Amino acid sequence: MALLVAGLVIFLGLHLLPLLAPGLRASAAARLGEGPWKGAFALLSLVGFALLVVGxxxxxxxxxxxxxxPPVWTRHLAYLLTLVAFILLLAPYTGRNHFRARFGHPMVLGAKSWALAHLLANGFLHDLLLFGGFLAWGVLSFILLRRRDRALGRAPVTPNWGSTLVTILAGGVAWFAFAKWLHPMWIGVAIFPG
Structure with missing residues (x-):
């Protein structure tokens, strides 16, 4: 369990740090250089992620x-929430869709939806640590990001329905592929019977 906790602290802590201490990123990048700073951040993120996966x-x-x-019905709710998560996780990459326009940071909402789905469907301590940690990170990150957006006066995105439809279709296909093949292969838990 110690590796899981260490991985969560490193991975989620690194991803919260720029929001909690925005000047720290700028000063570290100025001191090290933009490339080395990004490289160190990526390397530490990978170490944290590896620790939490192994842990x-x-x-x-x-x-x-x-x-x-958890009651059986929570699994069905988890399927729906993870579908939403996949759509939201892809939204930053599929153009000017309604999810980006409405939420500003759909990827963070996708992570929250994924975490909540798994908390509802799993009741072990290690599940609470992993998914509860990501849910808490997502809630705090979303609040801080939206506050930063308001302070900077970020212009809203003008959405179009074509990008929104692409986002929904791509998210649905990715969700199905992951649930059907990758989740059983990587996690060892079959989502669809047979």
């Missing part, structure tokens, strides 16, 4: 602590 895998295989037994 979560070890926690699932070790002595597990059940905190609550």
């Amino acid at each position: 979560y895998g070890e926690a699932r295989q070790g002595a597990v602590t059940l905190l609550y037994a």
Whole structure:
């Protein structure tokens, strides 16, 4: 469990730091140079991510602590929430869609939706640490990002329906592929029977 916690602290902490201390990023980039700063940030992020993946895998295989037994219907709600998550996670990359226009930071909302889905459908301590950590990060990040946007007077995005439709279709296809093949392969949990 220690690796999971260390990975969460490193990965989520790094991604919160620029929002909590915006001057720190600028001063570090000025001191190190933009390229080396981005490289160090990426490397530390990968280390944190690797630790949380390995730590979560070890926690699932070790002595597990059940905190609550989710009812079966929460799995079905989790399917819907993860579909929404995939759509929102792709929204920053598919043009001027309605999700970007409305939310400003749809990827953070996608991470929150993914985390909430998994919290509803899983009741072990390691699940609470991983998905609860990402949900807390997402809530705080979204608040800070929206506050920053208002302070900077960011102009709203003018959406179009073509980009929105592409976002929904791409998110749906990615969700299906992940749920059908990658989730069972990587996580060891089949989403669709058979």
